[in-house]
Amino acid sequence: MISFDSILGQEQLKQQLAAAAKDGRHSHAYLFTGEKGSGKKLVAKCFAKALQCTSEGDKPCGKCKSCLQMEEGSQPDVIFIGPDDKDKIGVDVIREKVNDDIIIRPYAGPYKIYIIDGAETMTVQAQNALLKTLEEPPKYACLFLLTSSVEEILPTILSRSVRLSLKPLPDEIIKNYLMSKLRVPDYKADTYVAFARGNLGRAIELLEREGFEEVKQQAIALLKSMDSADMGELYLKASALGKDKNDEVLKFFTIWYRDALCYKAMNQTEGLIFQEEIQYIKKVSREISYEGFEQIFRALDKTQELIRANVNMETAFELLFVAIRDCKKE
Template sequence: MSGFKEIIGHKNIIQYIEKVSASDMVSHAYIMNGEKGSGKRLLADFFAMDLQCENRDPDGEACGRCRSCSQAMSGNHPDIIFIRHEKSTTISVDEIRTQLNNDIVIRPYSSKYKVYIVPHADMMSVQAQNALLKTIEEPPEYAVIILLTENAEVLLPTIRSRCVILKLRNIKDQLIKKYLMEQMEIPDYKADICAAFAQGNMGKAISLASSEHFNDIKEEIVHLLRDINEMETAELIEAVKKCSEFKLDINDYFDMIAIWYRDVLIYKATLSVDRVVFSDQLKYIKERASKSSYEGIGVIISALETAKARLKANVNFELTIELLLLTIKEN
């Protein structure tokens, strides 16, 4: 970790951070909002390091060499605090009170600021949010709180209104492809495919490029979606069992199905193939576009989101997949 130059994309956010850091116009609370893998944590790490740097460069970026930067890069800075939680789905009020509210009254040990980074802040319970709100309303002058969220809308309006919201945008495919080829030494054709499927998400592109199962998942989905309308119940059940082999990659599985139907929708609406991701399956994309209604495609896309939510809530895996495939078959 050496500086913002390591980050691909997000130029507007980086420029904003460098500007406020250099001018000491730092807000007490920020929300960094973006999907999983979009780079929120990396930006927050560099923001915190930038704020604490003892010898910031003339352009406003942390030097990466001083004692404070060395502590930040090693993850041992006493004035950069990460809020942790025991449960995988909830941040409790006690965790916010203990790690943030009770700690924030203690002045910084060695720096100008005391920076608190809250990953998965959208998982805070309502009670935890209310406890945090009291601190955000009357923070110490040295406090900076950075909330990392995938869905900032679930936070209380009173919290959102008191934070500067930095929304992470999708990264251009060409930048992602360049990174995969230069930094990960991925072949040109594979970098193209991974960038297309990542849909502007660098973390997802890296994950796909590193996955041993990526091509297997893609081929399984192509086979399933081409033939699902002709498949009998027994074959659907077999497809469910096959899907179970990819259980660890299930969100990638769902996202690829969503991209297939996005391709169908784009072709149906525009008759253009320029933005089709499954470009090697144009024959089947065109066939599906001629058979599916806009309403039916919408039902399928909604069913994918429902399936994700069910699995997140620990609903039976095979039942969830079977209901999803039946919905796809019927529409």
């Protein structure tokens, strides 16, 4: 059930929205910002549910007709709009689903709420059309714009909206959720948490994505063969992983060396991500000096830059592997 309690983290934001729903003091337009997977839609839905709730007490009550309709996705006065299959929201959609519709009074609830997900995909014309409504919305109207890239929203829209940012979640909250709700074992949960960087949606997406574990194993295999294999062969193997996997492989490399550095500094294995490779991590930590680790992290950053700049991947990996190998020789 959607309730403020069911949303993880975002304590301040939840309090603010719950209070606004309770005392009826709220704006006509909100802009929810946050990365993809950060929970914007859930928060917006919950706020819409609370606004439409007819209970006298805490909202959303979860029991009134409107709350039940929200759960079923059949609340007639909460309208969802999102990008089409070309990943755009065109001007016609805004005219038809917002501007022409908003003049019709709410069917049952106190408000008419429009939730525009992926607001950054609105074309400039669409945004300008929406602006007309934002300038003079009917009293009962509420518009929620959800976006992961606020820089693509026109300043004239921004200035008419109350901006609410979703914050990254603490690692413990994500780990706890993965372990208790999704039954991810402890040692695996740490990997997903490291990749999620405070974004629960990303953690879940990786968990569901086929091949993520495989990329991890490929990354480990590459790291382990660093000492023995022929270098040319290594570049080929690394670049053969394909461009879409490279970011993840590099992230695994970074976590691997960060683990080794942590072990070198603290001499304890608690908190390390590659728990199942602990013997190897210890070995790496002995082989590389502090200065060597610095060089490796610099090389990892550089490799990432090169790959993003579409440099030949073999070249990018060559730079990295040579740096790593040089560090070990010292």
